[in-house]
Amino acid sequence: MTTTEAAAQSAEDLARDLYTKMTLAQACDERLRQGIARGEFAITIWPSRGQEAIAAGLGAALRTDDRLVTTYRGLHDMIGKGVPLEELLGEVLGRAVGAGRGKGGTMHITCPEVGVMLTTGIVGAGVPVAVGLALAARQQGSDRVVAVCFGDGATNTGSFHEGMNLAATWQLPVIFVCQNNLFAEMTPIGDTMHIERVADRALAHGMPGHRIDGNDPEAVYQAVSEAAEQGRAGEGPTFLECVTFRFKGHYMGDPQHYMPPEQLAAAEAADPIPRYRQKLIEAALLSAADADEIEQQAAAAVEAALKEVLSAPEPDGRELDVDFFADMKGIPA
Ligand SMILES: Cc1ncc(C[n+]2csc(CCOP(=O)(O)OP(=O)(O)O)c2C)c(N)n1
Numbered sequence: 001m002t003t004t005e006a007a008a009q010s011a012e013d014l015a016r017d018l019y020t021k022m023t024l025a026q027a028c029d030e031r032l033r034q035g036i037a038r039g040e041f042a043i044t045i046w047p048s049r050g051q052e053a054i055a056a057g058l059g060a061a062l063r064t065d066d067r068l069v070t071t072y073r074g075l076h077d078m079i080g081k082g083v084p085l086e087e088l089l090g091e092v093l094g095r096a097v098g099a100g101r102g103k104g105g106t107m108h109i110t111c112p113e114v115g116v117m118l119t120t121g122i123v124g125a126g127v128p129v130a131v132g133l134a135l136a137a138r139q140q141g142s143d144r145v146v147a148v149c150f151g152d153g154a155t156n157t158g159s160f161h162e163g164m165n166l167a168a169t170w171q172l173p174v175i176f177v178c179q180n181n182l183f184a185e186m187t188p189i190g191d192t193m194h195i196e197r198v199a200d201r202a203l204a205h206g207m208p209g210h211r212i213d214g215n216d217p218e219a220v221y222q223a224v225s226e227a228a229e230q231g232r233a234g235e236g237p238t239f240l241e242c243v244t245f246r247f248k249g250h251y252m253g254d255p256q257h258y259m260p261p262e263q264l265a266a267a268e269a270a271d272p273i274p275r276y277r278q279k280l281i282e283a284a285l286l287s288a289a290d291a292d293e294i295e296q297q298a299a300a301a302v303e304a305a306l307k308e309v310l311s312a313p314e315p316d317g318r319e320l321d322v323d324f325f326a327d328m329k330g331i332p333a
């Protein structure tokens with residue numbers, strides 16, 4: 001194989017991986033919303049529809065042993081990072097096959113096997129935890145990096161700034177991934193901060209801050225790859241503002257009265273998933289038939305995992321007092 005052929009081959013593999021992750025995240029989010037609406041299961045989710053390109057680019061750029069910290073709106077991030085569907089849906093639906101044996105639910109998913117260390121519902125709280133995970137990586141002599149996802153609203157919290165400051169001061173390998181969907185619950189971004197670019201907040205902490213198109217998975221992949229390279233080389237953290245949009249309201253069932261209809265319509269018209277599909281077909285990196293097949297496989301995989309999960313038991317009552325304390329076996333007192 002010539003060098004040019006190898007590069008073309010890897011561009012094709014990357015395109016397929018990114019598109020697969022995006023369609024899987026979409027299928028998962030849509031199927032969960034459908035099941036809730038139909039009364040098939042009684043849970044709540046914070047939909048990630050519209051933000052899939054960030055999770056795909058991020059997940060594709062990270063190694064499996066790199067760590068991820070995310071939020072309640074992180075189901076797409078889990079898929080990008082490679083959490084098995086059954087463990088993901090099992091946790092969301094509170095079944096014993098879930099990543100946390102069904103005890104945590106959507107807001108508390110961890111899956112250390114693929115590096116997902118924390119999901120939190122406390123806005124901004126993941127940031128200092130990610131900084132601690134990066135300090136641990138350094139102390140253990142590992143070159144893994146830690147990515148932390150949060151929203152635009154989270155950048156107004158004290159814990160965000162404290163974490164940014166410490167990561168920059170100690171030059172830790174953290175990638176701060178702000179998924180700027182332009183709203184925090186029901187409040188538009190312009191009502192909560194007096195700056196145009198969230199990325200400028202990085203300057204105050206002495207770290208590089210880049211504003212990128214969060215609806216372009218390749219742009220996210222590129223930016224995260226560079227940030228990871230920098231982190232692994234001991235050259236410190238990076239802040240990425242990935243500009244995107246939240247299509248489905250803050251929580252499942254949110255009537256979105258506060259959202260200007262024309263703003264939502266414009267965002268939906270620029271949906272990152274059909275946009276990327278079109279781009280790949282035009283670049284001959286994927287045929288329309290391949291793209292159709294990837295979409296069908298995503299829907300089928302979600303359906304199959306859901307079937308397994310819905311027939312799995314709920315957690316045993318005895319699980320109530322398990323997992324409170326670390327297993328200290330082998331760790332000297
Ligand atoms: C410390 C804290 N304050 C307030 C809340 C209530 N709350 C839940 S989500 C949210 C908005 C967060 O917006 P953003 O960070 O932009 O994330 P998004 O939901 O848009 O992904 C708020 C204020 C909370 N969960 N935690």
Ligand SMILES: [Mg+2]
Nearest residue numbers: 151152183184
């Ligand atoms: Mg937001």
